[in-house]
Amino acid sequence: MGYAVVSLGLTKFYGKLLAVDNVYFNVQENEIFGFLGPNGAGKTTTIRMLTGLTKPTKGTARIFGHDILKETLTAQKYFGVVPETSNIYDYLSAWDNLMFMGELYRVPKHEREKYGRELLEIFGLYERRYDKVKGFSKGLKRRLTIAMALIHRPKLLFLDEPTSGLDVRSTVIIRNIIRKLNREGVTVFLTTHNIEEANVLCDRVAIIYKGKIVAIDTPEKLK
Ligand SMILES: Nc1ncnc2c1ncn2[C@@H]1O[C@H](COP(=O)(O)OP(=O)(O)O)[C@@H](O)[C@H]1O
Numbered sequence: 684m685g686y687a688v689v690s691l692g693l694t695k696f697y698g699k700l701l702a703v704d705n706v707y708f709n710v711q712e713n714e715i716f717g718f719l720g721p722n723g724a725g726k727t728t729t730i731r732m733l734t735g736l737t738k739p740t741k742g743t744a745r746i747f748g749h750d751i752l753k754e755t756l757t758a759q760k761y762f763g764v765v766p767e768t769s770n771i772y773d774y775l776s777a778w779d780n781l782m783f784m785g786e787l788y789r790v791p792k793h794e795r796e797k798y799g800r801e802l803l804e805i806f807g808l809y810e811r812r813y814d815k816v817k818g819f820s821k822g823l824k825r826r827l828t829i830a831m832a833l834i835h836r837p838k839l840l841f842l843d844e845p846t847s848g849l850d851v852r853s854t855v856i857i858r859n860i861i862r863k864l865n866r867e868g869v870t871v872f873l874t875t876h877n878i879e880e881a882n883v884l885c886d887r888v889a890i891i892y893k894g895k896i897v898a899i900d901t902p903e904k905l906k
Pocket residue numbers: 697700702720721722723724725726727728729
């Protein structure tokens with residue numbers, strides 16, 4: 684089996700602050716890989732480097748074999764990203780948000796409409812597809828954000844703290860969706876500050892503290 688993500692010494696300085704310190708890890712194709720660490724550990728910065736939103740100070744990474752610095756556009760075709768703060772437009776409907784994202788990713792109209800309907804069904808949003816997102820609960824918004832990250836059918840999904848700030852019901856729904864996507868072949872890289880989340884969701888976990896990876900193993904072995 685190949686690697687979905689290979690991090691080769693990713694490093695990020697913000698001025699003098701070393702936010703991510705020479706990080707090495709591999710994510711196997713088809714696993715759910717978690718980055719577990721407290722606030723400020725460097726989780727978001729790592730995701731931002733992997734997805735091309737922030738340039739590493741040093742080091743690089745490969746996404747399905749493609750260097751994120753030298754083959755950025757190719758690498759980006761393989762993944763979707765669910766950022767920590769939502770990227771949805773409150774004054775558009777759920778459907779229009781999805782279709783807009785589909786257009787940005789240049790998904791042909793017929794495909795984005797077909798897959799958009801499927802995603803809304805999977806995420807329990809179909810009945811509300813023409814409602815403005817403004818009236819949605821936090822949990823519904825998070826579900827829509829994940830659906831939007833999937834509109835181009837990526838093989839890899841990055842989720843930054845997918846359940847943080849959500850109620851128990853929404854948390855359960857989102858964890859189940861993540862498991863379902865993974866069973867259907869999507870590799871998942873997620874971050875969390877919640878040890879329970881890492882335990883119940885991840886095949887393997889990297890523990891990150893002050894920018895350094897201090898351990899990588901299965902949740903059972905890390906206990
Ligand atoms: N744009 C930025 N400018 C300066 N410092 C930043 C910036 N983004 C993050 N940091 C700092 O880098 C460190 C890691 O942050 P972050 O990657 O957001 O951690 P996490 O997602 O694990 O909470 C923190 O000390 C944070 O304050």
